[in-house]
Amino acid sequence: MIVSVPKEIKNQEYRVGITPAGVRALVDAGHKVLVEKDAGTAIGIADADYTAQGATIVNTAKEAWSGDMVVKVKEPLEPEYQYFREGMVLFTYLHLAAEPELTKALISKKVTAIAYETVQLPTRVLPLLAPMSEVAGRMAAQVGANLLTKKEGGMGLLMGGTAGVPAANFVVVGAGVVGFNAAKVAVGMGAKVTIIDNNIDRLRQIDDLYGNQIQTIFSNSLNIAHAVKEADVVVGSVLIPGAATPQLVTEAMVKTMKPGSVIVDVAIDQGGAVETTAKHGATSHDNPTFMFNGVVCYCVGNMPGAVARTSTFTLTNATLPYMVQLANKGWKEACKANESLAKGLNTHEGKVFFKGVADKFGMECHALSEVL
Numbered sequence: 001m002i003v004s005v006p007k008e009i010k011n012q013e014y015r016v017g018i019t020p021a022g023v024r025a026l027v028d029a030g031h032k033v034l035v036e037k038d039a040g041t042a043i044g045i046a047d048a049d050y051t052a053q054g055a056t057i058v059n060t061a062k063e064a065w066s067g068d069m070v071v072k073v074k075e076p077l078e079p080e081y082q083y084f085r086e087g088m089v090l091f092t093y094l095h096l097a098a099e100p101e102l103t104k105a106l107i108s109k110k111v112t113a114i115a116y117e118t119v120q121l122p123t124r125v126l127p128l129l130a131p132m133s134e135v136a137g138r139m140a141a142q143v144g145a146n147l148l149t150k151k152e153g154g155m156g157l158l159m160g161g162t163a164g165v166p167a168a169n170f171v172v173v174g175a176g177v178v179g180f181n182a183a184k185v186a187v188g189m190g191a192k193v194t195i196i197d198n199n200i201d202r203l204r205q206i207d208d209l210y211g212n213q214i215q216t217i218f219s220n221s222l223n224i225a226h227a228v229k230e231a232d233v234v235v236g237s238v239l240i241p242g243a244a245t246p247q248l249v250t251e252a253m254v255k256t257m258k259p260g261s262v263i264v265d266v267a268i269d270q271g272g273a274v275e276t277t278a279k280h281g282a283t284s285h286d287n288p289t290f291m292f293n294g295v296v297c298y299c300v301g302n303m304p305g306a307v308a309r310t311s312t313f314t315l316t317n318a319t320l321p322y323m324v325q326l327a328n329k330g331w332k333e334a335c336k337a338n339e340s341l342a343k344g345l346n347t348h349e350g351k352v353f354f355k356g357v358a359d360k361f362g363m364e365c366h367a368l369s370e371v372l
């Protein structure tokens, strides 16, 4: 099989879908790997590092989209839709419930699209979302701390406070991988941390691990409203896998926040957990914030792109075994053999196979058993 890897084109996105070690694994298994010129140069992976492991460097995006399977990081952007074609297997983040135009393009061009973020283990863990959620969660605490400074529009608070002066009140809505990592780093910075989730077992785990260092609160609108009103930083990190995110932090709640407080809506890629950021839409690394009622709002849809070298290795450690299965067996046999991978199938032959996406756009959801 020919596996091809385009250079990412999203704003400030320097991650790459494959590392030299990934090229070696695919080449050793008998596949040909095409990597777009300079795909990894910005993060210290030279074209020569790829060719040394057996990749062929191609000069144009068109060639880099020509493989039987195209491996990427971010959801394709409009200029990339021209490369879609029937029979192509696309393995990348897609977030289709928040991407109506991309969904239409994949359907009309009959692409077989397998989304990293909906591959799911029997334990319900999302093994290809978790690595970037770990990065984005850790970043959310750093971003929140930075945005609290006067220069960034914040009220001029130091996350950990000082002896005699209280620490910032850091509230996380959604205690999954993003939320837990955000809370963990915020605790390390000395913030007063509260985490909210509707999964009581998850809250118990965090309570067992962190005791009084993290206040756990069960999710309901009253509890969220109270916590948001008192917060200096709110992190949005709720997810219903593959579906549009419920906007649990309403605009009315945001209006109760103090001027100079901060929202970091990490969940923006699935639509956003905060009504205000969801309405605004994702921001970019070049222009990451906007002000609403005195509150600094940050909702960059590709946060891990800012730490692209760490993120590339963290992501591909997780994606490579699935990539090798898809290349060795072909998508259909690989999905038949691996139920977790099969859950990644979002579109094929012009049909939608993921319920969260079908429900969002009022389309029919086809059963995997129709094709596997």
Ligand SMILES: NC(=O)C1=CN([C@@H]2O[C@H](COP(=O)(O)OP(=O)(O)OC[C@H]3O[C@@H](n4cnc5c(N)ncnc54)[C@H](O)[C@@H]3O)[C@@H](O)[C@H]2O)C=CC1
Pocket: 117, 126, 129, 130, 132, 133, 136, 173, 174, 175, 176, 177, 178, 179, 196, 197, 198, 199, 202, 219, 237, 238, 239, 240, 245, 246, 248, 265, 266, 267, 268, 269, 270, 300, 301, 302, 303, 304
């Ligand atoms: N902006 C960016 O660059 C990035 C965004 N993300 C996004 O962050 C979001 C969170 O991802 P993960 O932490 O990996 O997901 P996860 O599945 O690990 O955690 C989601 C949490 O939300 C909780 N939840 C669901 N309904 C809830 C409710 N009604 N009230 C409170 N909590 C509720 C779940 O119980 C779960 O603990 C996703 O949308 C993901 O795509 C992830 C990485 C990068």
Ligand SMILES: CC(=O)C(=O)O
Pocket: 074, 093, 129, 132, 133, 269, 301, 302, 303, 304, 305
């Ligand atoms: C999860 C995702 O979309 C990202 O890492 O950019």
